[in-house]
Amino acid sequence: xxxxxxxxxxxxxxxxxxxxxxxxxxxxxxxxxxxxxxxxxxxxxxxxxxxxxxxxxxxxxxxxxxxxxxxxxxxxxxxxxxxxxxxxxxxxxxxxxxxxxxxxxxxxxxxxxxxxxxxxxxxxxxxxxxxxxxxxxxxxxxxxxxxxxxxxxxxxxxxxxxxxxxxxxxxxxxxxxxxxxxxxxxxxxxxxxxxxxxxxxxxxxxxxxxxxxxxxxxxxxxxxxxxxxxxxxxxxxxxxxxxxxxxxxxxxxxxxxxxxxxxxxxxxxxxxxxxxxxxxxxxxxxxxxxxxxxxxxxxxxxxxxxxxxxxxxxxxxxxxxxxxxxxxxxxxxxxxxxxxxxxxxxxxxxxxxxxxxxxxxxxxxxxxxxxxxxxxxxxxxxxxxxxxxxxxxxxxxxxxxxxxxxxxxxxxxxxxxxxxxxxxxxxxxxxxxxxxxxxxxxxxxxxxxxxxxxxxxxxxxxxxxxxxx
Amino acid sequence: xxxxxxxxxxxxxxxxxxxxxxxxxxxxxxxxxxxxxxxxxxxxxxxxxxxxxxxxxxxxxxxxxxxxxxxxxxxxxxxxxxxxxxxxxxxxxxxxxx
Numbered sequence: 001x002x003x004x005x006x007x008x009x010x011x012x013x014x015x016x017x018x019x020x021x022x023x024x025x026x027x028x029x030x031x032x033x034x035x036x037x038x039x040x041x042x043x044x045x046x047x048x049x050x051x052x053x054x055x056x057x058x059x060x061x062x063x064x065x066x067x068x069x070x071x072x073x074x075x076x077x078x079x080x081x082x083x084x085x086x087x088x089x090x091x092x093x094x095x096x097x098x099x100x101x102x103x104x105x106x107x108x109x110x111x112x113x114x115x116x117x118x119x120x121x122x123x124x125x126x127x128x129x130x131x132x133x134x135x136x137x138x139x140x141x142x143x144x145x146x147x148x149x150x151x152x153x154x155x156x157x158x159x160x161x162x163x164x165x166x167x168x169x170x171x172x173x174x175x176x177x178x179x180x181x182x183x184x185x186x187x188x189x190x191x192x193x194x195x196x197x198x199x200x201x202x203x204x205x206x207x208x209x210x211x212x213x214x215x216x217x218x219x220x221x222x223x224x225x226x227x228x229x230x231x232x233x234x235x236x237x238x239x240x241x242x243x244x245x246x247x248x249x250x251x252x253x254x255x256x257x258x259x260x261x262x263x264x265x266x267x268x269x270x271x272x273x274x275x276x277x278x279x280x281x282x283x284x285x286x287x288x289x290x291x292x293x294x295x296x297x298x299x300x301x302x303x304x305x306x307x308x309x310x311x312x313x314x315x316x317x318x319x320x321x322x323x324x325x326x327x328x329x330x331x332x333x334x335x336x337x338x339x340x341x342x343x344x345x346x347x348x349x350x351x352x353x354x355x356x357x358x359x360x361x362x363x364x365x366x367x368x369x370x371x372x373x374x375x376x377x378x379x380x381x382x383x384x385x386x387x388x389x390x391x392x393x394x395x396x397x398x399x400x401x402x403x404x405x406x407x408x409x410x411x412x413x414x415x416x417x418x419x420x421x422x423x424x425x426x427x428x429x430x431x432x433x434x435x436x437x438x439x440x441x442x443x444x445x446x447x448x449x450x451x452x453x454x455x456x457x458x459x460x461x462x463x464x465x466x467x468x469x
Numbered sequence: 470x471x472x473x474x475x476x477x478x479x480x481x482x483x484x485x486x487x488x489x490x491x492x493x494x495x496x497x498x499x500x501x502x503x504x505x506x507x508x509x510x511x512x513x514x515x516x517x518x519x520x521x522x523x524x525x526x527x528x529x530x531x532x533x534x535x536x537x538x539x540x541x542x543x544x545x546x547x548x549x550x551x552x553x554x555x556x557x558x559x560x561x562x563x564x565x566x567x
Contacts, residue, residue: 075542083551255487357499
């Protein structure tokens with residue numbers, strides 16, 4: 001009774017927390033309220049009747065409280081240390097791996113409940129168990145693969161093989177068959193066991209095959225989709241044990257994650273279906289009409305001379321800035337430009353980086369006031385008035401092919417119109433194509449100057465030129 | 470049967486609420502929002518605690534739940550603390566400017 005009331009309080013705090021997280025002024029409070037709700041919910045769960053009855057034994061070895069509190073302590077310490085240690089550029093990986101853990105936890109909970117009913121149970125609970133296994137397992141392996149791609153433990157490129165769609169379809173069909181079989185009342189225990197094991201295996205594989213064909217540039221969408229899926233897994237687990245706080249929290253996470261996914265998709269002008277099944281970034285064959293123009297390149301010293309004469313400068317950061325850890329030197333350069341009377345702004349594409357809002361976090365870390373951070377829609381109209389646009393490790397989000405070339409895989413995606421600025425500097429590690437493997441027309445344009453090399457080194461040498469004056 | 474309908478009802482209402490809650494979030498808050506909802510997803514720790522009680526007799530069930538609690542707690546604690554860290558950077562600036 002009391003614990004159910006506590007669950008209501010927790011749900012209200014989650015809702016208020018998410019609401020407040022949506023506004024810059026109240027975001028910290030929102031996070032606090034949501035964490036408070038979590039604390040209340042976890043404490044309340046220790047007072048569930050089943051928990052109290054089954055755990056109050058004199059032999060401490062058999063006392064569940066000892067073990068559960070130990071597990072909570074271990075998890076808390078690992079979680080705290082990990083999140084203190086991580087660099088802000090490593091945020092996408094961290095969110096991916098946490099998400100994977102959450103998915104695996106739901107998967108394990110479903111498994112314990114399967115063990116609880118070796119001879120079957122009512123259809124509703126049975127379906128909830130298998131759906132939790134399905135969604136939890138996909139979340140787990142999908143997130144781990146995303147983590148691997150983001151931390152570059154494996155290639156970030158889309159991996160596509162022949163018959164991939166057919167294999168995915170087959171996996172889903174077999175999974176559905178196993179879910180149905182498991183729900184049939186009166187089946188042999190052995191059959192039930194086999195169906196759960198097959199389902200687990202297939203779901204774990206499906207998580208991998210689902211994320212494999214998704215390239216680096218699409219990661220923001222995938223991360224938020226997996227986040228949504230982990231919420232659904234939690235809600236399904238809530239159905240198994242008829243726990244309202246799991247259902248509400250899971251549904252909130254599932255729906256908000258899905259909304260965020262749709263926002264990301266819209267920013268790329270693509271549908272979820274297209275994103276998941278097209279193998280974006282693998283289509284190297286779709287050549288652009290680059291006409292083999294050799295991009296002009298300049299040294300940092302020459303670039304400085306142009307920069308010195310500029311009245312207005314706009315920075316366009318992308319994932320390359322995160323890789324080069326260049327956000328702090330960017331801030332330094334921006335400050336020096338401002339000190340010499342230049343109007344400085346930053347424009348951030350909704351899907352720049354590897355997670356939604358990734359660039360905002362990095363620039364905030366470098367202490368850049370967020371009044372200077374402009375969205376694409378705010379900045380594009382005044383782009384022709386900008387003297388210099390400095391593209392730092394961004395590629396697809398400034399590719400004019402998205403507007404002009406119908407054969408381009410990114411055709412239709414709204415872009416930052418960097419090419420409309422009077423002069424464009426593109427900071428790039430090497431001459432290769434970007435992460436997505438698409439030729440960028442911007443690089444060959446008349447007003448574009450490439451500055452090859454490490455972005456951090458380039459920016460700091462630009463900043464040093466200013467100091468020397 | 471009635472309880473199931475009730476649970477489904479709660480699920481659907483909460484899902485619509487979740488959708489409404491984040492339909493107008495500025496893009497600069499997308500990362501903190503995602504890592505905070507990610508932390509909420511760790512609520513499965515409650516499920517693991519209750520689940521272990523509902524299956525307290527078997528060693529395998531206990532071990533699985535023990536691992537589940539650890540993983541979910543990492544998700545929760547790590548998720549909230551990293552969100553707080555991020556939001557702290559956003560705020561630092563406000564203080565300086567204002």
